[in-house]
């Protein structure tokens with residue numbers, strides 16, 4: 001190619017480009033309903049439907065958050081990369097004014113459902129978008145036992161499969177795939193973002209891993225540890241009505257350390273708050289904690305007494321009917337002589353004297 005013909009070639013190319021870009025924005029390569037026949041690896045398309053502006057209603061919950069959505073093409077399907085896989089996913093694509101980009105939606109907690117609000121948020125901003133239940137239904141982990149492939153789907157595979165298939169659906173619909181792809185999610189979704197970056201770096205051009213729940217084995221062991229400490233012994237349970245006092249004490253100790261007193265700790269790990277400052281000094285109230293047993297076990301400081309509470313019901317939140325000190329043997333609780341006999345503060349622990357013995 002000589003200089004002149006090369007210049008002419010470039011000029012033609014420049015003319016062709018805007019024309020094709022125009023076609024790209026206004027003409028679909030496939031009709032939405034036509035995507036029902038799309039053949040993708042390991043995938044069954046279960047629905048392909050044009051949704052009129054504001055017409056989407058989710059399977060459960062209020063349709064109100066979807067009233068402002070523009071028209072879009074909704075494609076639903078199931079991906080089965082293994083025999084035990086059942087990865088449901090949906091791809092939503094604006095019928096007009098697509099921004100040319102893809103937004104992958106993540107899942108909090110144990111996932112188990114398609115995030116319609118996540119899809120709606122991305123669609124409203126002009127993105128083609130996809131969400132998956134990550135291979136199981138329901139927000140607990142009961143599906144996992146004995147299903148290692150489902151665990152892999154939840155762990156990392158489903159988001160990747162969703163992403164790959166969504167890009168193919170997008171390409172079939174618009175005639176071209178997304179020019180940029182982004183993933184932004186929090187908590188378990190932050191973990192999904194890290195998994196994508198680590199295992200499938202070609203899936204996304206940028207990810208936001210918000211509050212990532214990574215190092216799952218350690219995190220869930222930590223959760224189990226917390227639950228056991230809170231629930232194994234009713235005396236260790238912290239009722240919700242005491243949380244305000246704990247929050248207030250933590251903020252008083254550490255809020256200002258990040259430079260602004262705003263009710264937010266920028267880095268809780270730097271707080272070093274000692275809950276012992278909240279230990280009840282007299283009768284138990286909502287403003288203090290009874291950590292006597294832990295203090296005894298962990299610091300070797302025996303309590304002068306442990307306050308026992310008789311409640312109106314079986315749960316730790318039930319109203320207290322009566323409190324009474326449990327005294328270290330051989331001391332006994334003795335009424336001080338005034339005040340309510342239902343309040344521990346009106347009793348003291350004393351050694352049983354000779355006069356007491358005579359009475360027996």
Ligand SMILES: [Ca+2]
Pocket residue numbers: 254255256257258259260261262263264265266
């Ligand atoms: Ca602060």
